[in-house]
Amino acid sequence: MSYLPQRVTSRIEGKILYNEPLRNHTTWRIGGPADVFIEPASRKDIALLLEFARENNQPVTVIGNGSNLLVSDNGLKGVVIKIGDALGHVRIVEEKLIAEAGAKLGRVTAIAQAAGLGGLEFAVGIPASIGGAVTMNAGANGAAMADVVDTVTVMDYQAREHVLSAADLDFGYRTSRLQRLEAVVVEIELRLAPCDPLEIRRRSEEYLRRRRVTQPLDSPSAGSVFKNPPGEAAGRLIELAGAKGLRVGDAVVSEKHANFIINAGKAKSEDVLLLIGRVREMVRDKFGIELELEVKVIGNSGAGWLDAICHQGSKPLAGSD
Template identity: 40%
Template structure:
C-alpha cells in the first residue's frame, strides 16, 4: 500500500496511537528553511518514544517511505513532495532536563534554546552551537559544528531508535563522527535523545558569548532570503564558497534560485524557487569547480526523495551524494 492510495486508511491506523498528530497532504515547504517542497502524503508530529515506536511499526508493516525532519535547515525537499510519512519530534521528544553538569534533551529540542537555557543555568559548552537553526537530533545526525566546536565534542551519549525497533545507547566514538557526518547516515536510525557534558561557568558571560557569536554569524550570512546554510561541504584545506566564487558563479540564477551574491556556498530562494532549480545550480557549481580545480564538491544539504537519484544520474558516475 502507498499512503497516497489510501491516506484515510493510514490516518485511521495512526489515530489509534496516543501521542501522534497526523495531517495529510501538507506542503513540505513549511518544514524547510529553504521554503521549498511539495506535499507529503502525511506529516506526523510524534510526542513520545512509544508513539514513535508504534509509528515505525505501522510504516514498516505498510512498507511506507519514512523520513524524519528537524527544523528542516539542511534539507531540500522535492517539488513533487514525498510519499509516505514525514515525522517531526515534539512533546516529550523535544524536552530537556539537567542532572548536575549534564543535560539530556529530546531529539526534537531546538539546540539554540537548549544552549541558552544551559547558559542561563551557568552551564557552558553549547554556546558556539547556538547560532544556527537545528534540533538536537539533526545536529547529532549531521555532527553539526561552528566556531571550532562540533556537537561530538560535548556529546556523552545518544539514544537512537533503529528502524527494526531496537533502542541503542551510542557513545560519540560509536557514531564515528567526522566533518558534517556520522555513521547514522543512510541507516534510518532516529536520534531520540542526547546527553551533553557541560561545565560550570558564569551565566552572564555564557549568554553574552552566545549573543556575540550570533552577531558575528548573522553578519557573514545572506540576510532575509530563505536558504539551507552551506550547500556543499568544504573540501579538505579549502572552502567550497571560495572555489564557486572563483568560477564566477556568485549571484548566478536559475529561476528564483540564486547562488547568494553575499556567500557563494549558499543558495537562496528569491521567492518561488523550485527544488529542481536549486539542483540545477548545484550541478553547475559542482561541474565548474571540477573543471577548473579538479575538486568534486559533495553536497552538505540532504537531498530527499528523487532528488538524490537526479543528482547521481546527472553526474553519471554512480556518485552516492549526501546519503
C-alpha cells in the same frame, strides 16, 4: 498511499497530516507533499508509526527542523516523521544536559547558558533540532556536536531503543554513523562544563554577530550547500570561480556568502539542483576540485535528482552499517 487506519490514529497523540507540503517544514521553503506527515508527541507514537510502516511496507523518512534538506517538489512517499517541539523536553542533571531530539538548538543553548554550563555556545544561530544537529555533527566556530555529545538514544525501525556512546557514532566533518543507520534519534546527553553565564553570553553574542555579518539570514536557505574541501573554504572557491549571483529560476547563489543558495521567491527544487550542478562545474573547471554536498537531497526522483542523491551516498539496510 491510503490514510492511516483508525486503530493507529486513535492511539497517536501527535499531529497527523495528509499531503502536507514539506515546504512548510524546510528552511529553504521548498518541498512537495508528504503522503503522511506526522509530528510525534512521544516515543510511543514513534514506535506505533514504525510498526505501521513496517507492516504496510511504507518508506519512512525522519526529519528535524528541515534546515539541511532539499526536498523534491514531487514530495515524499510513505511516512514522514518530524521530530519537533512536541518531543523537545530539556533537563539538566548536574553537569549533563539531557534533551529530547526535537528541542531546537536555540532553546538548548539558552538553557545551558542559564544553568552556567559552557561548551555549546559554538552552536548558537544554527537553526536545527538537536537530533538533526547530532546526526549532521553540526559545527561552527572551531567546534562541533561531537565535542559535547556523551550518549545518544536511538529507536531502530523495529522500535527497539539503543543507547550509543559518542565513540560508537563515528563522528566526522558534518557526518556521523547516525546518517547511515535506519534509526530515529530520540534523546541526547551532552557533557558540558561549569562556566560563568556572562562569559557564555559574551561568546554567544559575538558568534551571532559574525553570522549576521557574513550570512544572508533574511532569505530562506539551508546554510552551506557544499562541504569545505580539505584545507579550503567552498565559499571562497565558488566566489573565485565567478558563481556569486548566479541564478536559476528563483534559486540564487548568495552575494553575501557564496556557499549559500537562497530562495529569492518561488524557487523549485529542480532550480536549486540545476544551480548546484552549475556551481560544481565552474569550481571543477577552475580548480579541478569536486565539491561534495553538505545538504541532504531527498524525495521522489527525476533524472537530476538521482544524480544528486548518488553524490551524497545512501543508507544501507538496517544493521548493515
